[in-house]
Amino acid sequence: MGKGGGKKSAAARAAANRLLADNRLARHQYEILETLETGIELLGTEVKSVRAGQANLRDGFCLIRRGELHLHNVHISPHTHASRYFNHDPLRVRRLLAHRREIDKLRGHLEQKGLTLIPLNLHLQGSWIKVTIGLGKGRKLHDKRAAAKDKQVKKETRDAIARY
Template identity: 45%
Template sequence: MSKKKGKKSTASGGAQIAVNRKARHEYSIEERIEAGLVLQGWEVKSLRAGKAQITESYVILQSGEAWLFGAQITPLLSASTHVSPDPTRTRKLLLHNHELARLIGAVERKGYALIALALYWKNGRAKLEIGLAKGKKLHDKRAAEKDRDWARQKERVLKAN
């Protein structure tokens, strides 16, 4: 019997396409927001094939709209013949006006940034999880690593007993 290799699902229940694993190490995430993406046809095909990377991506708020920068969606060879695909183009994010207003107010505070955390499917539509985050200093990263190691040691001791 063979087991099906399924994709991991997110907290919202959709299948993950790409995850920014560096985000939790580099930033302390204070709030998570779900946003839709405006995509072209070849991008949807590439996302279904899992050809996306969001590790270096971030969100910028310009003139009342949210834009995703730095996300790379690699085009498939057979995806588009009549359009020249740009893998790192800026993509518009779909958010409600009240969410945008809250994010604009938060980003204007010192040290806050909007970063892409996860890209996933929800009801057949691609969604992006954005994190309102504050950058960690070096000593914060070391403290977090020390806490994580201590938690692992405690689990080992409890498991041994």
């Protein structure tokens, strides 16, 4: 019988699938039409920094260049316990790992005017770090107000039902 062959506890499963960074502003500024979970190519010090929660997705965006999906403007802080020589550039362009047909499908969507790819969150899936990217259409100010109003109405009705 192998070591550790038992079932994982709920806490262990939750720790293996935890959220590392979230781009909450993206859901406010964009209407998300479609999402895709991709892998990300990281250096060793980047992995340590991301697992420590030192990633910022706020200004990030994705581009398709030469048939590859790239993540731009995502800040991953340098690892504190590594020397300057072995550390990474915080804003370097990182390659996202997706199947060819998924990239081609996204390329077809991006040819429409006003659509963009934005990172929504970084999370662990088992021992792998994954990025959820969203195909978004930018919201105008009146759209943001309408979305906020709808959200408020839903919250009030949910609270009223809970009180009743």
